[in-house]
Amino acid sequence: MNEDQELRHLIDQIRYTNGNGDVLLDIEKLKLLGDALRDEETRSNPIINESIPILVDIFIELFSIDNLMSNFREKEELLRVFINVLAFNDKNRLTLINIDKPSFWGRLQNQICVIAEEQKEITSRVVLLLSQFIYDTDHQELFVTKLYERRLYSSLFQYFELQDLNDVEGYERLLDLFYELINNHSHVIQRDEMALKVPKFITFIVKLLTHFDHTIDESEHILEKLTQIISTLTSFEFIYALDDTPELFSTIVDYFISSKNYIPNATVKRNWVNIICNFVYIKQYFYLDEDLSYLIKLLKKNDVDPYVLCGIAVFIGNYIHDKETLQAVKTKLEHEITWEKFVDIYFNQINITDVFLIQSIQAFLNIMDKSIANIILRDDNFDGLLKKYNRVILDNKDFYPEILTQYLKFIYKLVRHKFLLNNDEDDDDQGSDILQYYELWSSIIDKCDDGFLQLYLLEAFITHYDPTKEIVHSQFICQLLTTSVTKLEPQGQANLDLVIQKLKALGIFNHILLSKEIGLQHILDKWFNNDVDTFISNYLQPYYEYLIQLNESLQSSTSHPSHDLIKNNAKFISGSSLPLIRDFITDSTSPSSSLTVQLDEICLICKTIIDL
Numbered sequence: 001m002n003e004d005q006e007l008r009h010l011i012d013q014i015r016y017t018n019g020n021g022d023v024l025l026d027i028e029k030l031k032l033l034g035d036a037l038r039d040e041e042t043r044s045n046p047i048i049n050e051s052i053p054i055l056v057d058i059f060i061e062l063f064s065i066d067n068l069m070s071n072f073r074e075k076e077e078l079l080r081v082f083i084n085v086l087a088f089n090d091k092n093r094l095t096l097i098n099i100d101k102p103s104f105w106g107r108l109q110n111q112i113c114v115i116a117e118e119q120k121e122i123t124s125r126v127v128l129l130l131s132q133f134i135y136d137t138d139h140q141e142l143f144v145t146k147l148y149e150r151r152l153y154s155s156l157f158q159y160f161e162l163q164d165l166n167d168v169e170g171y172e173r174l175l176d177l178f179y180e181l182i183n184n185h186s187h188v189i190q191r192d193e194m195a196l197k198v199p200k201f202i203t204f205i206v207k208l209l210t211h212f213d214h215t216i217d218e219s220e221h222i223l224e225k226l227t228q229i230i231s232t233l234t235s236f237e238f239i240y241a242l243d244d245t246p247e248l249f250s251t252i253v254d255y256f257i258s259s260k261n262y263i264p265n266a267t268v269k270r271n272w273v274n275i276i277c278n279f280v281y282i283k284q285y286f287y288l289d290e291d292l293s294y295l296i297k298l299l300k301k302n303d304v305d306p307y308v309l310c311g312i313a314v315f316i317g318n319y320i321h322d323k324e325t326l327q328a329v330k331t332k333l334e335h336e337i338t339w340e341k342f343v344d345i346y347f348n349q350i351n352i353t354d355v356f357l358i359q360s361i362q363a364f365l366n367i368m369d370k371s372i373a374n375i376i377l378r379d380d381n382f383d384g385l386l387k388k389y390n391r392v393i394l395d396n397k398d399f400y401p402e403i404l405t406q407y408l409k410f411i412y413k414l415v416r417h418k419f420l421l422n423n424d425e426d427d428d429d430q431g432s433d434i435l436q437y438y439e440l441w442s443s444i445i446d447k448c449d450d451g452f453l454q455l456y457l458l459e460a461f462i463t464h465y466d467p468t469k470e471i472v473h474s475q476f477i478c479q480l481l482t483t484s485v486t487k488l489e490p491q492g493q494a495n496l497d498l499v500i501q502k503l504k505a506l507g508i509f510n511h512i513l514l515s516k517e518i519g520l521q522h523i524l525d526k527w528f529n530n531d532v533d534t535f536i537s538n539y540l541q542p543y544y545e546y547l548i549q550l551n552e553s554l555q556s557s558t559s560h561p562s563h564d565l566i567k568n569n570a571k572f573i574s575g576s577s578l579p580l581i582r583d584f585i586t587d588s589t590s591p592s593s594s595l596t597v598q599l600d601e602i603c604l605i606c607k608t609i610i611d612l
Contacts, residue, residue: 004047007036011051015058025062030077037084043092048085052095055081056104063107068114072122079125086132090139097133097146105150112155115162127159131173134180144185153181157197161204171208175225182232189236198239199248202230206255220265227271234278249279249291257298257308269307270356276311280318292319292329296336299345306350310360313346317362329367343375347384355396358389358403361410368410373418377437386440394447404448411444412452419460434461435472442476451498454483455505462512467522478527478538484509485543496562503569510576520584532592540598547574547605554612567612574606 001009013029036042059082061067062075085092111119111126130152133143147153160174181188205226230252233239256272279291295312298304316333320326333342352358364372375381389407397404419434434441434457441457458480471477484505488498513519528535550570557563581599585591591599 004045007042007045007047010036011047011054025058025071025074025078027074027077030074030081034077034080034084037081037087040088043085043087043089049092049095052085052092053099055085056096056099056101060101060103060107063111069116072118075122076125079122079129082129083125083132086129088136090137093133093137093143094139097143105152109151109155112152112159123159127156127173127177130156131177134176140180141185144181145188147177148181148188153178154197157201160201171222175222175229178229179225182229186232186236198233198236202233202248203251205230206251209255220268223265224267224271227268227275231271231274231278234275249276250294252276253294253298257305266354266356269305270354273307273311273314273356277314277318280315289328292316293332296332299337299342304345304349306352306354306357309346309350310357313360313363317360317364317366320366326367339372340375343372343381347376347381347388350388352388352392355392355400355403358393358400358407361389361407364410365406365413368413368417370417370421373414376414377418377433382437382440386443390440390443394443397448408444408448408450408453412456415453415456415460420456420463433464435476438473438476445479450495451483452501454480455498455501458484459505459508462509465512465516465518467516467518467526471526474527474529478534481509481523481527482538482542485539485546487542487546487549499566500562500569503566503573506573507569507576510573510580513580514576519587520580521587532595536595536598540595540602544598544602544605547602547609551605551609551612554609570609571612574609577606578603 010029010033014026014033016024016026037048042048055078059078062071062078082096086096108126108130111123114123130147133147134140137143156174156177160178209223209226234248234252252272252275256269276295292315295315298308299312316329320329330339333339337345346360346363350357364376376385393400393404393407441453444453458477461477461480484502488502513523523539524530524532524535528539550566554563554567554570560566581603585596585599588595
């Protein structure tokens with residue numbers, strides 16, 4: 001016989017009839033077939049694929065209720081055959097997964113739930129069989145969906161709870177099955193019987209974490225998968241309507257607090273932060289007030305883990321969505337630890353070793369006001385902001401652009417609330433205060449500024465400007481002015497908010513020069529050190545080019561929704577520029593020809609914009 005004939009003959013001999021007419025299994029033939037299937041060429045033989053329905057029929061008969069407590073060796077060997085048939089072979093997997101025989105899938109479910117010691121190996125092999133569907137395959141979504149629809153996952157969950165905690169290899173197979181379902185194909189999970197078990201499932205996984213975190217060297221990857229599974233499950237909105245869910249929050253938080261010394265793994269800690277944040281993202285969850293109070297009380301501890309603080313801060317930031325929740329947070333924080341203590345913990349007591357932690361700046365985006373901005377910019381807290389947060393985020397800006405964006409929003413709010421909103425012009429000499437933080441502003445502008453920061457800083461500086469005082473860092477102030485008058489990217493690429501902020505900053509600049517009778521001659525003398533050429537190249541010339549661009553844009557985009565707003569602001573800065581230029585010409589003793597030409601050009605374009 002050739003190889004195909006021998007293989008077919010071997011399969012035919014698995015079942016035989018004894019002298020009494022009983023159909024039996026030849027265990028030795030099963031072992032031989034299992035051995036042969038370890039070879040990839042044999043597994044890929046069409047005869048094997050054609051024989052899968054035969055093997056399924058054998059399985060149905062062997063795993064019947066009548067044989068529940070017998071034929072253990074035959075069951076082990078038959079399962080070994082199935083495992084080897086499926087290994088690294090999608091064609092065989094597709095054939096088996098599409099067999100529509102409820103009795104086959106039902107027997108697999110039943111066997112998973114068998115906890116008898118003598119059947120431990122059999123049940124373990126069933127799990128190994130199912131795990132073959134998720135490794136090295138191009139059809140994982142199909143396989144996972146089919147296993148879920150056939151309720152295999154529901155049985156696996158029951159088995160999960162009964163698995164020997166010391167069987168790390170067995171847990172890995174189970175984890176892989178659940179990991180692929182929950183993290184990569186969670187859309188197949190419906191609000192069915194298994195979904196109702198999710199809170200209980202999460203609680204059980206937390207218990208597993210408690211076991212495995214003491215053996216971190218051997219099971220670090222298991223901790224990563226366990227926490228990722230919880231992170232995904234807690235993102236499902238439907239679980240927050242279940243009765244068991246409220247207890248989950250404190251259970252999860254307590255685990256991390258008690259186990260932080262055993263978990264050096266950053267991935268595990270990041271997952272934990274995401275889990276905590278998931279609770280506050282679900283607005284239908286009715287226990288947020290209790291959870292907020294619980295987290296804030298944790299801040300009283302002297303050794304707050306950075307990831308714990310990150311989770312608390314993001315939770316606080318996302319908890320706030322209106323004036324009522326903002327006031328609730330402020331009241332709770334002030335009552336429990338005070339704002340000064342919260343800011344001190346955040347900026348001084350935490351070592352930033354992971355850029356991920358900077359997303360916790362979210363808290364300050366939603367609670368920022370003048371008093372908090374003042375606290376943040378106190379000497380001790382400012383030092384932490386500059387040397388920890390600012391340095392880390394700027395060093396990693398190319399790798400974490402979304403966190404950089406969040407950080408810049410924080411900086412913008414800090415500047416606005418500290419120097420611009422609800423401030424008296426004569427309050428505390430705010431213009432000088434801006435330059436006290438020069439190192440912070442300049443580091444951001446040098447590495448990643450998108451224009452907003454410089455516009456806010458110019459607006460703040462000129463608003464509180466005292467022309468009788470000497471300017472420290474005058475080149476920096478001139479840089480802010482140059483940026484404010486430099487034309488934007490070609491039309492269509494410029495951010496509309498930036499266009500409007502630019503007009504606002506220039507409008508305020510011109511208005512204050514006029515109202516305080518400062519004038520352009522003072523800007524030339526004090527800001528540009530009476531350097532006419534630099535004054536022209538860094539202020540007048542770019543300002544003229546910007547006005548040209550502004551005029552062209554207004555004439556070509558009359559249907560734009562913000563056209564009238566932009567036009568009105570453009571007319572204001574043009575109208576306020578004319579008296580500034582007129583006074584400058586009057587005050588100047590002997591303006592150069594190049595200066596006069598440039599001023600005349602600006603006047604002409606200003607008049608054109610005013611007449612639009």
